[in-house]
Amino acid sequence: MPVQLTEQPLDVSGLINAARRAHAGALAVFIGTIRDHAQNRSVTAIDYSAYESMAEAVLQTIEEECAKQWPDVYVLCHHRVGHLVVGDDAVVIVASSPHRSEAFEACRHVIERIKEDCPIWKKEWDEQGASWVSPRP
């Protein structure tokens, strides 16, 4: 599946290899991982939840936006949901293209659009407990 929500650990190599095309000399990849802090608090884990059917529909829309804007680019995007710990990968985006500019631009577009519109939420765990993350206050 080009775009997908999954509870399974993301297979970075598998996705990169799945995006390879003989005519595409450029692959741009973005990996979003769980880091050990946020806004100066230390983070131990994050629970990702989603409105799953809509999240996949939004990912599909984003992919169509890429196909329209960069017809030569092939995009894959898998996003994980469930309980993730520091170091786990939350999202992997791969864009392959004959030219590197388009690959970078499409890859960047996908992550920016996910952060805007994809109905996925995270609850961050630290020593005090858990709280919902609101990046758009």
Add this chain to the structure above:
Amino acid sequence: MPVQLTEQPLDVSGLINAARRAHAGALAVFIGTIRDHAQNRSVTAIDYSAYESMAEAVLQTIEEECAKQWPDVYVLCHHRVGHLVVGDDAVVIVASSPHRSEAFEACRHVIERIKEDCPIWKKEWDEQGASWVSPRP
């Protein structure tokens, strides 16, 4: 080695994992691969050669440029030399950062600067024979 020329196949996963940092939630990756055509000619293989000591020095300089411009970004770059066939990876660049903008920008900077100044050459093979590639005519 953060920057390196090598005759060995590039280990994409190994490089990505080597760039992971607990405080860095964003990884941007660029992979340049051998594609099956160039300027409408079909390509079967490419011989990469380099002024190796200078090429590594230039990669080192590029890394220092990144460290200066994006102090939070950690950059790895391995470039292959020797006989490569379609589908082989010629260069892998990984930039990890607490923030995605910097990761993308540093990753892009490295590949652009390699293409400007890194003394690496390629001889493309097609059915007619081999010819040197001159991207800056």
Add this chain to the structure above:
Amino acid sequence: MPSQITLTVLFFASTAEATRVKSWDCTLDEGALISDLSAQLQRQFPMVKPLLRSCRFACNESFVPQQHRLADGDTVALIPPVAGG
């Protein structure tokens, strides 16, 4: 008496925690807009009121504005600030 429409309203993340339900069936007059549903939600779930300001609405999995006219059978979701990636 005007005819009525029935909607399914979905709650997620912070709004599901506030309402303590994931889904709620709601009846509104035909011609109701998202803004009417929003008023109804505030009556039914007062604890969701402070969250509503930062939420968006999706109707049948697409974001819609307050002026969007609802239809019988629609699935409407209250979307708190998203945090994917």
Add this chain to the structure above:
Amino acid sequence: MPSQITLTVLFFASTAEATRVKSWDCTLDEGALISDLSAQLQRQFPMVKPLLRSCRFACNESFVPQQHRLADGDTVALIPPVAGG
């Protein structure tokens, strides 16, 4: 008679194919610039002349302009258009 300097000149890729050597030891007058070396190269290797226009020079692994003054023991490389990545 002015004193002289000795340089090692390296050739790569298309220029190495043209000269059929990878390295050449060259003697120039003290105070010589890259432009003087370039003139000397064209005399010694006429076949490299058409390539020189698109080449850059590196001295001790750094790019240098035509006005760069050479020193005894320098390693100078003729750098054809690069094509990494």
